[in-house]
Amino acid sequence: MIVRILGEGQFEVADAELDRLNELDAAVEAEVDAGNEDAFRARLAELLDGVRDVGAPLADDALEDSDLILPPADASLEEVREMLADDGLIPG
Amino acid sequence: MSMMKRISMIFRAKANKALDRAEDPRETLDYSYQRQVEMLTKVRRGVADVATSRKRVELQMNQLQAQSDKLTAQAEKALGMGREDLAREALTRKSGLQTQVNDLTVQHAQLQGEEEKLTLASQRLQAKVEAFRTRKETIKATYTAAEAQTRINEAFSGISEEMGDVGMAIQRAEDKTQQMQARAGAIDELIASGALDDATSLSAGDDITRELEAMSSNADVEAELAALKGATGAPAIESSTPPAAEPAAQAEKEEQS
Numbered sequence: 001m002i003v004r005i006l007g008e009g010q011f012e013v014a015d016a017e018l019d020r021l022n023e024l025d026a027a028v029e030a031e032v033d034a035g036n037e038d039a040f041r042a043r044l045a046e047l048l049d050g051v052r053d054v055g056a057p058l059a060d061d062a063l064e065d066s067d068l069i070l071p072p073a074d075a076s077l078e079e080v081r082e083m084l085a086d087d088g089l090i091p092g
Numbered sequence: 093m094s095m096m097k098r099i100s101m102i103f104r105a106k107a108n109k110a111l112d113r114a115e116d117p118r119e120t121l122d123y124s125y126q127r128q129v130e131m132l133t134k135v136r137r138g139v140a141d142v143a144t145s146r147k148r149v150e151l152q153m154n155q156l157q158a159q160s161d162k163l164t165a166q167a168e169k170a171l172g173m174g175r176e177d178l179a180r181e182a183l184t185r186k187s188g189l190q191t192q193v194n195d196l197t198v199q200h201a202q203l204q205g206e207e208e209k210l211t212l213a214s215q216r217l218q219a220k221v222e223a224f225r226t227r228k229e230t231i232k233a234t235y236t237a238a239e240a241q242t243r244i245n246e247a248f249s250g251i252s253e254e255m256g257d258v259g260m261a262i263q264r265a266e267d268k269t270q271q272m273q274a275r276a277g278a279i280d281e282l283i284a285s286g287a288l289d290d291a292t293s294l295s296a297g298d299d300i301t302r303e304l305e306a307m308s309s310n311a312d313v314e315a316e317l318a319a320l321k322g323a324t325g326a327p328a329i330e331s332s333t334p335p336a337a338e339p340a341a342q343a344e345k346e347e348q349s
Contacts, residue, residue: 003096004253006103007209007261009216021096029095060219063227063250069100072264074205083099 002064003051007072010064011055024050032080040077048073107256116237117244121228124248128221131255135214138262142210145269145276146203152279153196159283160189171320179320183313190312192279199272206265213261217254224251 001018004010013021024047031040048070058064071080163186170178227247231240 004257006257007213007264009212025094025096032095060216061223063220063223063247065104065249066100066253068096069103069253070096071099072261074264080095080099083102084095 001068002058002066003055003068003070004066005048005051005070005073006075008048009060010058010062010066011051012058013051013055017050017054020054021047021050032077032084035077037077040080044071044075044080045073103256104253107252117241118232118235118237121231121244121247124251125221125225125228128217128224128251128255131258132214132217132221135210135217135258135262138265139207139210139214142203142207142265142269145272146200146207148276149196149200149203149272152276152283153193153200155283156189156193156196156279160186160193163189167317168320168323171317176317180313180317183316183320186316187309187312191309195275196279199275202268203272206268210261210265213258217258220251220254 001013001015002010003013003021024043028040028043028047031043034040051070071083075083163182167179167182167186170176170182224247227243231243231247235243
C-alpha cells in the first residue's frame with residue numbers, strides 16, 4: 001500500500017500496518033470534529049509519525065498512485081476541514 | 093479510515109480533473125509533459141522566492157541585533173556615568189528590540205522549513221518528470237493510439253498526484269511568505285526611520301518610543317539593569333532620584349572613578 005503525506009512524499013506501507021494507522025486516523029478525525037486545534041495537531045503528528053515509522057520512502061522517480069493521501073505535517077485544523085469539504089485547497 | 097480515504101478521493105478527483113485529454117491519447121502525453129515542465133519551473137521559482145524572503149529576515153535580524161548590542165553598550169556607559177534613567181531607557185528599547193528579534197527568529201525558521209520542503213518537492217518532481225518523459229517516448233514509439241490508452245493512464249496516475257501535491261506546496265509557501273512580508277515591511281520602516289539608532293538622542297514620547305516601550309518587558313529591563321549594575325560596580329541609585337536634565341555627552345566628560 002502506498003501512502004502520500006502531502007508536501008513530503010510517498011511511503012510504501014505494509015498492509016498489516018493498516019489497522020494501527022486506522023486507529024491513529026480515527027483519533028485525528030475525532031479532533032477535527034471536536035474542533036480542538038492543539039489536540040488535532042498532536043494527533044496528526046502521531047498519525048504522520050506512524051506512517052514514517054512503518055513506511056519506506058518511495059523512489060523519487062516512481063510514478064505510482066497513492067492508496068491514501070494525508071494532510072501536510074503543518075496543516076491546521078481549518079485547512080483539513082477545507083480539504084474534507086472540497087473547498088479548493090488543491091489548485092486545479 | 094474515513095479521513096484519509098476522503099482526502100484521498102477528493103485529492104485524486106481534482107488531480108484527474110486537471111488533466112486535459114486530447115483526441116489522440118498520445119498527444120495528451122506531450123501536453124501533460126509540457127505542464128509538468130511548467131510546474132517544475134514554478135516550484136523552482138517558489139524556492140527562489142522563499143530564499144529571498146529568508147535573506148531579508150536574516151538581514152533584519154542582523155540589523156536589530158547590532159542595534160541591541162549598541163543599546164547594551166549605551167546602558168553600560170550611562171550607568172557608568174550614574175545616569176540610571178538613561179540606562180533604563182536604553183534597556184527598555186533593547187527589550188522591545190529583543191521581542192522583534194525573537195519574532196524574526198521564528199519566522200526565519202519557518203522560511204527555512206518552507207525552503208527545504210520546496211527544494212525536496214522540486215527534486216521529487218524533477219525525477220518524476222524525467223521518468224514520465226522516458227515512458228512517454230516508449231509509449232509513443234511502441235503503441236498505436238488504441239493500445240496506448242492503458243499505458244498512458246498508468247503513467248498519468250502518479251504524475252498527476254505529484255503535480256497536485258507540488259502545486260499545493262507552492263501555494264502554501266506563497267501564503268506563508270506573504271504573511272511575513274507585511275511584518276518585514278514594518279520592521280524595515282522602523283529601521284529606516286532611525287528610531288532604533290540611539291537611545292540618548294531620541295525625543296521621548298514619540299510614537300516609536302511608545303511602541304518600543306509597549307513591546308518591552310519591565311521585568312527584563314529591571315533584571316538586566318541589576319545585572320549591569322553588578323557588572324560595572326556602579327553605585328545603586330534610588331529610583332526616586334529625579335532624572336538629570338543635562339545631555340549625556342556633557343555627563344560623559346565628568347568622568348567617574
